[in-house]
Amino acid sequence: MSYLEQLGKNAKAASTVLNRMLQEEKNTALKACAKALLDHSEEILVANAIDVEAAKKNRVKSSLVDRLSLNKDRLQAMVDGLLQICALPDPIGEVLSMTVRPNGLMIGQKVVPLGVIGIIYESRPNVTADAFGLCFKTGNAVILRGGSDAINSNKAIVKVLRTGLKEAGCAEDALQLIEDTSRDVAKDFMRMNQYIDVLIPRGGAGLIKTTIENSTIPVIETGTGNCHVYVDEYADFNMALNIIDNAKTQRLGVCNTCESLVIHEKISKAFIPLLYERLNAKDIEIRADERGCSICRNCVKASEEDYGTEYLDKIVSLKVVDSIEEAISHINYYSTKHSEAIITDNYDNAMKFLNEIDSAAVYVNASTRFTDGNEFGFGAEIGISTQKLHARGPMGLKALTTTKYIIFGNGQIRQ
Template sequence: MKYLNELGARSKTAATVLNTLGVTRKNEGLKAAAEALLANEAKLLTANEQDIAKAVENGMAESLIDRLRLNHDRIKGMAKGLLDLVDLNDPVGEVISMNTRPNGLVIGQKRVPIGVIGIIYESRPNVTADAFGLCFKTGNAVILRGGSDALHSNTAIVAVIRKALKQVGLTEDALQLIEDTSRETAKEMMQLNQYIDLLIPRGGAGLIRTVIENSTIPVIETGTGNCHVYVDEAADFEMALNIIDNAKTQRLGVCNACESLVVHSKIAEEFLPLIYERLTEKQIIFRADERALAICDKMEPAKEEDYGKEYLDRFISLKIVDTIEEAIAHINYYNTKHSESIITKDYDHAMKFLNEIDAAAVYVNASTRFTDGGEFGFGAEIGISTQKLHARGPMGLTALTSTKYIIFGNGQIR
């Protein structure tokens, strides 16, 4: 606990410094960090190779190794994410409202940093750079705790960024990494409310549940993604095939991948053989209900648990429904409130789906893979919030600020 208290105290001190930084200095830090990532590519790849070798040795699934892997393009992407933040407006200091009361008091509300943000995450080393960038741009210090499977990669990335900050005269304690990846230390971090103002878990359902159950720090729940695509009776088949293919197969191990397919019974007999052929070409395995099996008997039978599962693998569940109401009810029951899509040419069905689906992102005729801070124009993202308080959906810069009231008077007393 002494180790964490020292990190927390240093982060708290750094946060008071970051709170006073103007946008020019913050952008200097982001540019320096981006340049350092590119200049140290060989060092980062060497560290990542150690993590990959260990993952292979431990029999990690192919889709999860893909999440863990760094390469030239992904390091370029990390650097670009930081540079994209440079071009975005700094929300800190924005005055949201300003009103004059009858007694002459002028009461305004402005955006301010949250303070110290803690992030517990799994596998993906790019989160290390993204989390730093978003927190730094919004004047927040950040304490990271990654998984043991990415320890070498995360340690290397943090060392490179901290050195870059120091070289341009900025506090390196804006970014700190907990290098002890034991569960005990993770739980101790969840109790560090005297230093950490907000805790964000990024990872699987088990991690998120553990944080919610054990944290004494306010938590923003980021999402596991049991994302659905509903193929309506009025769907364009070619569009549906392309969207489902993209949503499921572009990257298997991501939270916005399509894990569940819902198809209207009126088109099922014609559409199912088409989507089966399209996805099985890419080694996707269907787990389907009895009605679907009667049409396409090469699919595997689905169990109840399949309809609510985030596979992050080469599986997809399939449910046949008779009405859009049944589709919406099925999705709302089994989804994780992440991202859902309808494929339809029927305007009324599209609007009904948009209005009645309970999720952070709801699409009409588009892939769920777009639920991403970069795709939404936020630069990087700190995570996809599936809760309903403070922030929901991809969390960009604004989601990492709080507000305070500012009041101007000229001698008023109550």
């Protein structure tokens, strides 16, 4: 039996046990895992320091080093995430509907776990704890495959979480980590449809593309974020500047960061110099179209490729448009369907933007940085789904469930 097959069999067996657990039992185990993270925090930080040092030696850009790095505050956030998941209602077992047919059959839908979930992700070791917590609460076993850049961090976190499960008397194989980070093993993992019910890639465009092309398991696409902020002709300038500053600069290396700006022509001459001054103070390069560059000569000429790029860096694209219709058309063409925002005081334009933008999260007068499971009240997230089937947007507990029909009869036979 191969290494991956053993993991798959372990996960299947664990999922059967999880399916029988009560909400109180799952919450007790999650609290034990949260305590284990606190008790072994130094062990995790030491392992993470090895990964961070290796990334710096390999000259990984600073935004991605930040995404990889853990500290006491980020570890506490992982702990808090598990505890918040504990406090959320357990969706498993909920009966969504029950109808009585003319023949007396009672037919209902019941919420059940997906079964075994596979997750492939890059950097961000906090995903390890978040993914485990959400999967465990919904009765799903999970097999994780993180990137080579975070392998020491992930191994330490998984070891500690499994310790928490053991102390709570739960099946440790509810959580397993593929420690071989080679591409061949990753591709073999994508073809384990006999053991895994759904595969979730969480990372850049390359990872998601590879997963979709190679997987024989149903895939939920997440992650890539070419997020836009459109500054309408009716925008409040101070609000727009503050929102863009936050959306672009708070954290460069995450998927809900603003990468593209769209500015209405009527306010462009007054607004773009102010925008340049604000972003230049934080070393953000603006790659603008011809009209943008003519207004602010310090902007860099944008290429066609720039409008569709998720930079994860100190760069943002800028396009000047003549109408809200042109803004919507531009955004829908170049967007990765993640998160887009309009800054406006005009109600009709706000509603038009909300109705016609085809993305998972659409904002009026707020930063795209809020597209996050914790900010949406989910405790944590498994990722941001940018597709339309099964789940869309931040994926919390309900996104990790499915339904089955339950039918009650009293001897009916079909004529």
